[in-house]
Amino acid sequence: MSSSQFSTKQRILEAAETLFARHGFAGASLRQVTSAANVNLAAVNYHFGSKDKLIEEVFRRRLDELNKRRLHALEQLGETPTLEDALAAFIRPALELAREGEGGGAFVRVLARAYAEHNDQLRKFLSENYGHVLKQFTKVFGTLLPQLKREELYWRIDIVAGALTYAMADFGIIQRREGVTEQQHREQAAEHLIRFAVAGLRAE
Amino acid sequence: MSSSQFSTKQRILEAAETLFARHGFAGASLRQVTSAANVNLAAVNYHFGSKDKLIEEVFRRRLDELNKRRLHALEQLGETPTLEDALAAFIRPALELAREGEGGGAFVRVLARAYAEHNDQLRKFLSENYGHVLKQFTKVFGTLLPQLKREELYWRIDIVAGALTYAMADFGIIQRREGVTEQQHREQAAEHLIRFAVAGLRAE
DNA sequence: CTATGCTTCAAACGATCGTTTGATACGTGA
DNA sequence: TCACGTATCAAACGATCGTTTGAAGCATAG
Numbered sequence: 001m002s003s004s005q006f007s008t009k010q011r012i013l014e015a016a017e018t019l020f021a022r023h024g025f026a027g028a029s030l031r032q033v034t035s036a037a038n039v040n041l042a043a044v045n046y047h048f049g050s051k052d053k054l055i056e057e058v059f060r061r062r063l064d065e066l067n068k069r070r071l072h073a074l075e076q077l078g079e080t081p082t083l084e085d086a087l088a089a090f091i092r093p094a095l096e097l098a099r100e101g102e103g104g105g106a107f108v109r110v111l112a113r114a115y116a117e118h119n120d121q122l123r124k125f126l127s128e129n130y131g132h133v134l135k136q137f138t139k140v141f142g143t144l145l146p147q148l149k150r151e152e153l154y155w156r157i158d159i160v161a162g163a164l165t166y167a168m169a170d171f172g173i174i175q176r177r178e179g180v181t182e183q184q185h186r187e188q189a190a191e192h193l194i195r196f197a198v199a200g201l202r203a204e
Numbered sequence: 205m206s207s208s209q210f211s212t213k214q215r216i217l218e219a220a221e222t223l224f225a226r227h228g229f230a231g232a233s234l235r236q237v238t239s240a241a242n243v244n245l246a247a248v249n250y251h252f253g254s255k256d257k258l259i260e261e262v263f264r265r266r267l268d269e270l271n272k273r274r275l276h277a278l279e280q281l282g283e284t285p286t287l288e289d290a291l292a293a294f295i296r297p298a299l300e301l302a303r304e305g306e307g308g309g310a311f312v313r314v315l316a317r318a319y320a321e322h323n324d325q326l327r328k329f330l331s332e333n334y335g336h337v338l339k340q341f342t343k344v345f346g347t348l349l350p351q352l353k354r355e356e357l358y359w360r361i362d363i364v365a366g367a368l369t370y371a372m373a374d375f376g377i378i379q380r381r382e383g384v385t386e387q388q389h390r391e392q393a394a395e396h397l398i399r400f401a402v403a404g405l406r407a408e
Numbered sequence: 409c410t411a412t413g414c415t416t417c418a419a420a421c422g423a424t425c426g427t428t429t430g431a432t433a434c435g436t437g438a
Numbered sequence: 439t440c441a442c443g444t445a446t447c448a449a450a451c452g453a454t455c456g457t458t459t460g461a462a463g464c465a466t467a468g
Contacts, residue, residue, distance in 0.1 A: 042429090
């Protein structure tokens with residue numbers, strides 16, 4: 001009897017997501033992962049091939065979904081969106097993803113880890129599966145902020161992405177108060193971030 | 205003959221800083237560190253006691269300096285500083301530190317890793333050695349932005365700290381161009397960040 | 409010169425890492 | 439019922455991890 005209604009693969013992915021978020025990619029061992037998933041140690045290499053491939057799969061699963069939602073939110077905007085709405089299309093899907101299921105909250109933390117890892121292989125993977133989305137948003141922000149030079153625009157979007165990563169991953173000093181759920185906390189973070197970023201993007 | 209004019213301890217600290225920045229705390233082994241430092245493997249446990257203590261020392265060395273400079277810059281501001289100047293007092297010392305010596309650039313990356321690690325022990329250490337500085341800056345920002353409620357102020361400072369961490373650690377998508385040194389790149393990042401953050405703090 | 413205290417050294421410790429192996433269990437179509 | 443492909447299992451592989459050990463090196467004080 002397996003200890004869950006989900007398949008071995010799914011259980012591994014979810015346990016890996018949680019543990020990678022908590023201890024990092026090097027810090028979480030396959031023995032921890034398979035033990036948490038209630039599967040045999042060899043299952044990872046059987047289903048995924050290696051630990052590195054497992055890490056990639058953890059990303060692919062959620063990143064595909066995040067990309068889809070962000071592009072969908074972008075399309076919904078219409079011809080002349082406000083800067084707030086465009087920013088929300090970028091930020092809110094990450095928030096929603098973080099709200100779903102067990103591991104959603106963990107994933108935004110994993111994503112932030114990926115930035116920190118500075119691993120070239122991982123970077124390449126992210127830019128391949130992520131670059132076109134950022135390009136789309138850059139285009140929209142460009143038309144909404146026509147006074148900004150190309151390079152200035154890139155810098156500011158980069159700053160927004162960084163602040164978002166940091167805020168969504170709950171890295172900050174602000175501690176969640178008692179009685180405030182993690183979802184509510186994240187919702188607040190998104191609101192403050194959008195307000196801040198709108199002003200930052202419009203600076204000068 | 206030792207292979208450097210510096211002491212064993214110093215060489216370990218510098219090698220550790222670089223390798224922790226590159227591979228993370230779990231990802232960089234003591235064998236890598238001592239090999240890069242050209243010292244015996246046992247030297248780490250002899251001089252520092254353990255790997256964890258070494259990690260703490262890596263932080264303490266630079267953080268003390270960063271704190272000192274930030275507080276000094278804050279004192280230099282005078283009675284009624286501009287928001288730009290106050291922000292510069294927070295941001296520029298990090299930039300200057302990153303410019304010095306071999307490992308300065310590495311340290312801001314290590315600092316960013318610490319945020320990502322989400323390790324409670326490390327967090328406690330950081331808040332103990334860092335909290336009072338942040339409090340001072342919060343006070344100054346509070347008088348410069350009297351229209352903001354307490355909580356709103358905390359959120360915005362948190363966002364600034366996050367964006368700074370991210371930008372200084374060079375995690376962003378913006379790649380340094382050929383012919384631009386790492387120092388110049390970081391200088392540009394600081395300028396853009398200050399401009400962005402001033403507007404973000406003043407939002408609404 | 410000898411003795412003392414600090415430092416460095418090669419070597420080994422047990423633990424844990426990612427991965428592989430070969431046997432076993434299970435479901436499905438012939 | 440039997441054979442076959444998929445999945446799971448306990449066990450072990452060699453490698454590497456952080457740490458410890460005890461001897462050797464080396465400067466300085468008596």
